Amino acid sequence: MTDQDSGRREPFGRRLAALRAERGPLCVGIDPHPALLADWGLPATADGLETFARSCVEAFASEVAVVKPQSAFFEAYGARGVAVLERVLADVRAAGALVLLDAKRGDIGSTMAAYAAAYLAEGAPLAADALTVSPYLGFGSLDPALAAARETGRGLFVLAATSNLEGPEVQRADAGSGTVAQGIVDAAGRHNPEGEGPGAVGVVIGANLPRLDLDLSRLNGPVLAPGFGAQGGTVADLRRNFGGVLRHVLPTSSRDVLRHGPDVAALRDAARRTRDAVADLAG
Numbered sequence: 468m469t470d471q472d473s474g475r476r477e478p479f480g481r482r483l484a485a486l487r488a489e490r491g492p493l494c495v496g497i498d499p500h501p502a503l504l505a506d507w508g509l510p511a512t513a514d515g516l517e518t519f520a521r522s523c524v525e526a527f528a529s530e531v532a533v534v535k536p537q538s539a540f541f542e543a544y545g546a547r548g549v550a551v552l553e554r555v556l557a558d559v560r561a562a563g564a565l566v567l568l569d570a571k572r573g574d575i576g577s578t579m580a581a582y583a584a585a586y587l588a589e590g591a592p593l594a595a596d597a598l599t600v601s602p603y604l605g606f607g608s609l610d611p612a613l614a615a616a617r618e619t620g621r622g623l624f625v626l627a628a629t630s631n632l633e634g635p636e637v638q639r640a641d642a643g644s645g646t647v648a649q650g651i652v653d654a655a656g657r658h659n660p661e662g663e664g665p666g667a668v669g670v671v672i673g674a675n676l677p678r679l680d681l682d683l684s685r686l687n688g689p690v691l692a693p694g695f696g697a698q699g700g701t702v703a704d705l706r707r708n709f710g711g712v713l714r715h716v717l718p719t720s721s722r723d724v725l726r727h728g729p730d731v732a733a734l735r736d737a738a739r740r741t742r743d744a745v746a747d748l749a750g
């Protein structure tokens with residue numbers, strides 16, 4: 468369905484659940500690290516970036532449920548890099564996957580409205596099916612993005628307990644009625660009413676966290692789980708951390724798949740192997 472006729476677009480949570488059932492619960496990232504470009508024999512230029520991204524789309528956008536371009540690696544090439552990103556968003560959708568733009572936007576509400584217009588509005592050149600956002604200016608600062616996502620059938624993934632070592636100093640702090648991360652999960656859950664199908668407001672929680680003391684039982688929305696693969700997270704970690712809500716979990720892997728390029732067939736095989744390894748998390 469195109470942006471033009473999106474008045475009829477199904478809510479993101481339902482679209483994700485349907486595609487997960489068909490293709491399995493894997494997200495693969497397009498993270499054109501300079502080191503990967505070099506490994507693939509590509510120059511660190513916008514042309515190299517475009518060749519890299521096109522190979523990724525060709526290899527796995529018709530294989531997995533979600534593809535997640537990492538905006539930073541495109542922005543690094545300025546206007547030409549952003550133009551490549553714009554084409555990648557369209558090409559991923561054309562290949563049948565949902566496209567999740569990892570841009571981790573977060574700002575005061577009035578600026579957040581501009582981010583919502585950039586990434587979640589009909590016809591916006593960089594509109595994606597879903598966007599990662601940061602709630603660390605206060606969950607309420609995300610209201611314009613929450614409203615835009617709801618209006619246009621798009622999704623949000625709110626950073627809750629990230630996969631990096633530095634995350635806990637902020638996210639595990641006591642917020643009075645629980646940790647900061649738990650407060651974010653609970654706030655996201657309030658946007659996903661039970662009885663309306665799987666919600667469109669997800670959270671980001673590291674697959675590789677050594678222990679997860681979060682109650683996800685009232686989230687009723689997707690859990691993006693980075694840290695799987697290159698950052699050490701395994702299928703066993705996914706089961707341990709997300710046992711009760713595996714049907715909502717979307718593990719995401721970038722470098723561990725991308726290191727198999729530049730050969731498109733090898734890249735596709737790596738995506739398929741990873742997809743098969745997590746297939747029975749689908750629930």
Ligand SMILES: O=c1ccn([C@@H]2O[C@H](COP(=O)(O)O)[C@@H](O)[C@H]2O)c(=O)[nH]1
Pocket residue numbers: 496498537569628629630631671672673693694695696697698719720721722723
């Ligand atoms: O907590 C987080 C949130 C986002 N990310 C992003 O996911 C990918 C992970 O890449 P790998 O190569 O699979 O490690 C990357 O784009 C990060 O910015 C994350 O890792 N952790």
